[in-house]
Amino acid sequence: MSGAHDLSTTYLGLRLANPFVVGASPLTDDLDEARRLEDAGCAALVMRSLFEEQITAEETGRIHHLDPLDQRFAKVLSFFPNPGDYGLVPPEYVEQLRRIKAAVSVPVIGSLNGTNAETWLQFSRQMEEAGADALELNIYEVITDPKQAGTAIEQDLVDVVAELKGALKIPVAVKLPPFFTAFGNVAHRLDQAGADGLVLFNRFYQPDFDIDELAVVPQIQLSTRSELQLRLQWAAILHGRISASLAICGGVVHPDDAIKAVLAGADVVQMVSAVLELGASCIGTMRDGLVQWMDAHGYASLREMRGRLSLSNCPDPAAFERANYIRALSSWTRPGTPLNSHPRGEADAHH
Numbered sequence: 001m002s003g004a005h006d007l008s009t010t011y012l013g014l015r016l017a018n019p020f021v022v023g024a025s026p027l028t029d030d031l032d033e034a035r036r037l038e039d040a041g042c043a044a045l046v047m048r049s050l051f052e053e054q055i056t057a058e059e060t061g062r063i064h065h066l067d068p069l070d071q072r073f074a075k076v077l078s079f080f081p082n083p084g085d086y087g088l089v090p091p092e093y094v095e096q097l098r099r100i101k102a103a104v105s106v107p108v109i110g111s112l113n114g115t116n117a118e119t120w121l122q123f124s125r126q127m128e129e130a131g132a133d134a135l136e137l138n139i140y141e142v143i144t145d146p147k148q149a150g151t152a153i154e155q156d157l158v159d160v161v162a163e164l165k166g167a168l169k170i171p172v173a174v175k176l177p178p179f180f181t182a183f184g185n186v187a188h189r190l191d192q193a194g195a196d197g198l199v200l201f202n203r204f205y206q207p208d209f210d211i212d213e214l215a216v217v218p219q220i221q222l223s224t225r226s227e228l229q230l231r232l233q234w235a236a237i238l239h240g241r242i243s244a245s246l247a248i249c250g251g252v253v254h255p256d257d258a259i260k261a262v263l264a265g266a267d268v269v270q271m272v273s274a275v276l277e278l279g280a281s282c283i284g285t286m287r288d289g290l291v292q293w294m295d296a297h298g299y300a301s302l303r304e305m306r307g308r309l310s311l312s313n314c315p316d317p318a319a320f321e322r323a324n325y326i327r328a329l330s331s332w333t334r335p336g337t338p339l340n341s342h343p344r345g346e347a348d349a350h351h
């Protein structure tokens with residue numbers, strides 16, 4: 001099959017020319033970089049996050065729900081970066097959003113990163129007024145209090161989304177961690193609360209230890225492709241079961257990764273590490289690889305191939321997932337073991 005391929009897709013109700021979105025990162029801090037990414041063919045841009053702590057510190061002097069009069073305040077404050085170290089302070093963030101909107105024609109998505117429904121959410125309105133085409137809410141919190149139950153955390157999340165949907169006209173995506181007992185149920189409740197999209201998944205950046213200095217050191221490592229499978233699994237489980245758009249974010253580095261993401265059921269893929277490492281041109285490589293694969297497999301549009309490997313037609317997804325887990329564990333063979341010493345070739349049982 002040759003000729004034009006329709007790579008268009010819909011994400012958060014926005015029509016995109018293709019599924020390649022640049023994820024939340026410092027890449028849009030530079031206007032020329034944002035233009036380069038658009039010229040390289042990215043379909044939308046997500047700005048770096050503005051953090052709850054930046055907004056509350058500026059507006060109320062509070063940080064992490066702590067009042068300056070609290071005796072722990074100074075110590076807790078010392079945990080966080082100095083205001084100037086965040087990359088963009090709140091007023092600058094809104095200005096940068098306006099500038100990017102004026103510079104590019106692809107959708108620009110603002111990102112708010114916080115923990116629960118407090119005043120900082122109001123800032124989403126300023127992003128909307130500044131021209132954001134959508135808001136990406138990144139709820140990142142490590143629940144360290146053993147007495148705090150998961151149900152309360154989940155309900156908070158649903159409430160935040162419902163509040164945002166009540167306050168904003170622009171679509172809202174929720175970037176989530178995978179660490180929920182019943183992630184499918186959380187996704188379903190966010191969908192019911194009006195979330196327009198779910199971004200699977202946030203990466204958790206655990207600090208490291210400096211054993212010479214006996215210090216805890218924050219660190220960030222770019223992704224590897226090994227991040228992808230967890231995201232494929234959940235996109236394949238959720239595809240066709242929720243109406244919110246699905247974005248896969250994490251481990252999309254090679255065209256095959258994007259092809260797998262769409263086959264799992266994703267509407268778009270978000271890429272950061274690949275763009276930071278390989279530059280904007282990697283977006284063109286991703287697109288060409290996708291078109292070549294579609295050509296070779298007879299797909300004329302993304303719509304035709306989306307969800308082909310999802311579990312939407314599987315009679316018992318839970319059984320399928322468990323069976324795959326058991327197969328994976330029992331498929332390992334010691335290096336050098338002859339191939340036919342193992343029962344292979346029965347992998348495609350669920351269709």
Ligand SMILES: Cc1cc2nc3c(=O)[nH]c(=O)nc-3n(C[C@H](O)[C@H](O)[C@H](O)COP(=O)(O)O)c2cc1C
Binds near residue numbers: 249250273
């Ligand atoms: C340098 C850097 C900065 C990032 N900043 C943000 C951010 O501000 N907000 C956010 O939600 N994610 C942020 N992320 C996470 C990315 O958006 C993305 O979720 C993660 O890198 C996984 O995608 P990837 O495998 O394509 O890199 C950042 C990642 C990197 C590497």
